[in-house]
Amino acid sequence: MKQTDNLQKLTIAMPKGRIFEEAVGFLQEAGLQITSDLAESRKLIIPVPETNLQFILAKPTDVATYVEYGVADVGVVGKDVLLEEERDVYELLDLQIGYCRMMVAGLPGWKPTESPRVASKYPKIASRYFREQGQQVEVIKLNGSVELAPIIGLADRIVDIVSTGQTLRENGLIELEHICEITTRLIANRASYRMKSEAVDDIAQKFLQVIPRNQK
Numbered sequence: 001m002k003q004t005d006n007l008q009k010l011t012i013a014m015p016k017g018r019i020f021e022e023a024v025g026f027l028q029e030a031g032l033q034i035t036s037d038l039a040e041s042r043k044l045i046i047p048v049p050e051t052n053l054q055f056i057l058a059k060p061t062d063v064a065t066y067v068e069y070g071v072a073d074v075g076v077v078g079k080d081v082l083l084e085e086e087r088d089v090y091e092l093l094d095l096q097i098g099y100c101r102m103m104v105a106g107l108p109g110w111k112p113t114e115s116p117r118v119a120s121k122y123p124k125i126a127s128r129y130f131r132e133q134g135q136q137v138e139v140i141k142l143n144g145s146v147e148l149a150p151i152i153g154l155a156d157r158i159v160d161i162v163s164t165g166q167t168l169r170e171n172g173l174i175e176l177e178h179i180c181e182i183t184t185r186l187i188a189n190r191a192s193y194r195m196k197s198e199a200v201d202d203i204a205q206k207f208l209q210v211i212p213r214n215q216k
């Protein structure tokens with residue numbers, strides 16, 4: 001019997017796209033044998049040789065869904081997704097990568113209207129924020145290029161992620177209100193956290209050792 005046969009098998013959901021490379025770098029630093037050319041492959045399930053681990057590559061917004069349903073034991077996901085999807089998962093660690101911020105933005109000189117409209121890829125975050133501010137707004141869900149909305153007159157403000165600020169700048173928009181900071185998190189399925197505590201703890205410990213090196 002191979003040494004790995006005794007170990008609890010662990011499936012880790014990884015986000016494809018923007019945070020993928022940073023997350024892979026993180027895993028490599030944590031000592032996991034994962035190759036950096038994964039992004040070029042179309043393979044979606046990747047076993048890590050000589051270990052009890054396998055990765056599944058998911059759309060960032062779906063990572064918490066795979067983890068909530070237990071088809072992945074742990075996942076790497078942006079706080080924005082957790083706030084929007086409100087999935088029933090444990091948030092284990094702030095990995096302190098994927099830094100960006102959730103903002104309200106709009107045109108300079110923006111003035112409140114009688115029936116304000118806010119466009120966002122994050123309708124729940126936007127609705128919650130304006131409700132907390134005591135403001136009644138209509139939230140319009142978009143799937144991308146959200147900065148178009150105020151320029152073209154679909155909405156007077158947007159709620160979106162800002163990182164470098166380039167997209168806002170190049171479209172003549174400004175940051176109006178700061179909602180929250182966003183970073184990438186390690187999450188776990190609730191049952192896996194209990195039933196596979198050793199394997200989950202082991203991966204969390206590996207991640208934990210890398211975090212101080214990543215601090216801004």
Ligand SMILES: Nc1ncnc2c1ncn2[C@@H]1O[C@H](COP(=O)(O)OP(=O)(O)OP(=O)(O)O)[C@@H](O)[C@H]1O
Pocket residue numbers: 016017018019059060061077078079080081098099100144161162163164182183184
């Ligand atoms: N500038 C940024 N814009 C968007 N997401 C960012 C940014 N910086 C870090 N992130 C993180 O990356 C994740 C989004 O990655 P990505 O843009 O690849 O996904 P996506 O929006 O689902 O992609 P798409 O819909 O374009 O396929 C977010 O969940 C967020 O936590």
Ligand SMILES: O=P(O)(O)OC[C@H]1O[C@H](OP(=O)(O)OP(=O)(O)O)[C@H](O)[C@@H]1O
Pocket residue numbers: 143144145146147160161162163164165166167168
């Ligand atoms: O502040 P910046 O560095 O410019 O980054 C922010 C932009 O990046 C994201 O869009 P993304 O590139 O994911 O494209 P999208 O319009 O398809 O959502 C986000 O929705 C902003 O539009």
